[in-house]
Amino acid sequence: MSRYLFIIFFWLLAMVPPAAQAELTIEIVGGASQQIPIAIVPFSRPGQTDALTPVIAADLQRSGLFRTLETRGVASQPHDLAEVKYPDWTALQAQALVIGKIEPLAGGKLKVSFRLLDVLKQTPLAGLEYEITPAQMRGTAHKIADVIYEKLTGERGVFATRISYVTKSKGNRFVLQVADSDGVNPQTVLSSKEPIISPTWSPDGTKLAYVSFEKKKPIIYVQSLTSGQRSVLANYKGNNSAPAWSPDGNRLAIVLTYGANSQIYLINADGTGLKQLSRSRGIDTEPVWSPDGKWIYFTSDRGGSPQVYKMSTLGGEAQRVTFEGSYNVSPYLSPDGKLLTYVRRESGKFRITQQDLTNGQVQILSDTAQDESPSYAPNGRQILYATNMGGKGVLSVVSSDGRTKQRLSEAGGDVREPSWGPWVN
Known part of the structure; x- marks a missing residue:
């Protein structure tokens, strides 16, 4: 692939068919071989519909690790510990039981x-109380699902996290959105008639860095998700692209054609201290930091075909990381730094691939053919990516073992450029 085409390939990922702005819908297309049977009794809320239970159940089902049981046929419907009759739930073959209630408080709170x-x-495993407003109901349901997930699996859940993505609506309107991890409650960060690509979360989850073409050239911006305020991070001569936050949030790796081919630079989060990192005759792009902040992994065609390399953040020689296959791009590190996911082209199909960095073992995780932009969930158990199904762009999630898959799509529209946000305490 020529250098020119290599650059254009990544730009064209944003040039997708029209999409409507709406909530994403989820289709679960696979699950783990062994699932924990769990019963969730609808929470009591006198005079009003329980809005918690459906969200909790949907979260646990999406993980692929749980099988929610039908509880309406059980005679006892407990909401307090004293009301629980364990033989009823043993007969249902439930291993875990969730009960709860929603009570009104003064001032309209719950x-x-x-x-x-x-x-x-x-025996009880966990129990918590939350004082919330009605608008916080869904977020609370996600938090409860996270507690259940952690107590029963030993790992922290990610249901209360958020994702970002870009849609394209009719009339060439690009929209950068942030939504709950299940695609519900989308909020617009930026709307533009020009492409928006490469959104990436700051480690504290309060900002997004992204590339916008609104000035008729790619410029990197950083935008606060709390105030909406944004600033230009990089607007140098040529192209400014592919921002990636350092683990401490103090710096970003970016790609510039400033004076040469696409090369990787480091820059402070306030836009100062620009420093060139990579120096090659090829194209170096798509940087991502290792969790310890010591390495930058990136895509380069310096060896002839696009492969994943790494180099120290202090500089020095680049080391090739991927060797299987002739085309490997878009690297992303798992939170523990042990796994590397990327897009591999094989027999004309672009698929999400994972490499164990401790032993070199490689596994193709997706079964689709036009995959791009992978990113790990904060617990490393799932990978969010974009693909094409039936002629339209959708988001997909695959577990890191490849067993559980789900798709998030908009009715009649396209979604691209996903990024999974961090935990926010």
């Missing part, structure tokens, strides 16, 4: 309380 119980041992 108290949400829940308990997670081990049916086999007949």
Whole structure:
């Protein structure tokens, strides 16, 4: 691939068919071989519909690790510990039971309380109370699902995290959006008639860096998600692209054609201290930091075909990382730094691939053919990416073992450029 085409390939990922601005819908297309059977009794809320239980159940089902049981046929419908009759839930073959209630408080607030119980041992596992406003109901449901997930799997859940992505609506309107991890509650960060690409989250989850073409050239911006205020990070001569935050949030790796081919630079988060990192005759692009902040992984055609390399953030020689296949791009590191995901082209198909950096083992995770832009969930158990299904762009999620898959799509529209946000305490 020529240098010119190599650059254009990444730009064209943003030039997709029209998409409508709406919530994403989820289709689960696979699951783990063994799932924990869990019963969730609808939370009591006198005179009003329970809005928590459906969200909690959907979260756990999306993980692929849980099988939610139908509870309406059980005679007892407990909401307090004293009301629980364990034989009823043993007969249902539930291993875990969730009960709870929603109670009104002064000033229009609500108290949400829940308990997670081990049916086999007949003991409580967790119990929390939240004082919330009605607008915080969905977020609270995600938090409860995270507690359940962590208690039953031993790993922190990611249901209360957020994702970002770009849609393209009719009339050439690009929209950068942030939504809950299940695609619900989308919020517009930026709307433009020109392409928006490469959104990436700051480590504290309060900002997005992205590339906008609104000035008829690619410029990197940083925008606050709390105030909406944004600033130009890089607007140098030529192209400014591919921002990636350092783990401490103090610097970003970016790609510039400033005076040469596409090369990787480091820059402070306030736009000062520009420093060139990579120096090659090829095209170096798509940088991503290792979790310890010591390495930059990136795509380069310096060896003839695009492959993943790494180099120290202090500079020095680049080391090739991927060797299987003749075309490997778009690297992304797992939160623990042990796994590398990227897009591999094989037999004309672009698929999400994962490489174990400890032993070199490579596994193709996706079964689609036009995949791009992979990013790990904060717990490293899932990978979010964009693909094409039935002629339109959709987001997909695959577990890091390849067993669980789901798709997030908009009715009649396209979605691209996904990025999974961090945990926010």
